[in-house]
Amino acid sequence: MSPAWARGQLLSLVATASSLAALVAMLDPDRVATAMGLFLVGVNGYSQFYAIYVGVRLATAGLAVLAARRGDQPILGDLVALFLLAQPAGRLVAAFAIGLPNGSLFVVSGIELLAGLALLALRPRKDGLTS
Template sequence: MSVQMAAAASSRKQAWQRRVLHLIAYAYGLSVVACLLFADELAAGMGIFLNGVNGYSQFYASHVGVWGATALLALFAARQGEPPILGDITAMLVLAQPAGRLYAAISFGLPQGFVLFMCAIELTAGLALLLLRPAR
């Protein structure tokens, strides 16, 4: 393969990686907005029951704080010229969720409904980022 073809393939791979990072940023960003607007409904849909100040505090910390940070990190990683490690960290954050769900599945069974769908999307997006990782 010529140098020009290799450069073109690398450029296409980077463009796809940026697209996946943008999709992750949008999905997590929209999830944050939904959690801010409909905390009780979304929590109930995920099987989480918000009881008192501590329940809401924990929900907002994990679903607004961590998801918001993931969205921002994905946006930063998608910028051209940023170090590949930002995309790797984004992939780790995204893949940490299905990993935790796998651990819970061993003890309690697979998630159901929308949570199972979320798990599939997280797994797909995280693995896509790893597959699109630039070569050293």
């Protein structure tokens, strides 16, 4: 099992998980919002929810698929890692003001953190810093 193969598999897993999360959010937004501690109100509330929980997740999934297929361009996988790591980073900022997330969101944060760091750790290295 090479690091490139492992990174490709992880990217495919991220794509699948992000796609499924977007699908579930699209099919039952109120249930997902409640699980995340959100209460959706009015058109703007639902629009913002769909933008983040459907749009950004589908964009992450699409980028992960592209990165998995284009292993010769490691920057694509790095961008997927950045998308994944931005979420627990934002929650860490919020933790200083209101505390850490709890329940399933805490677990999701851990998975996002581990997946993002694993993608960076599995980044292919060529000639030092040139890639």
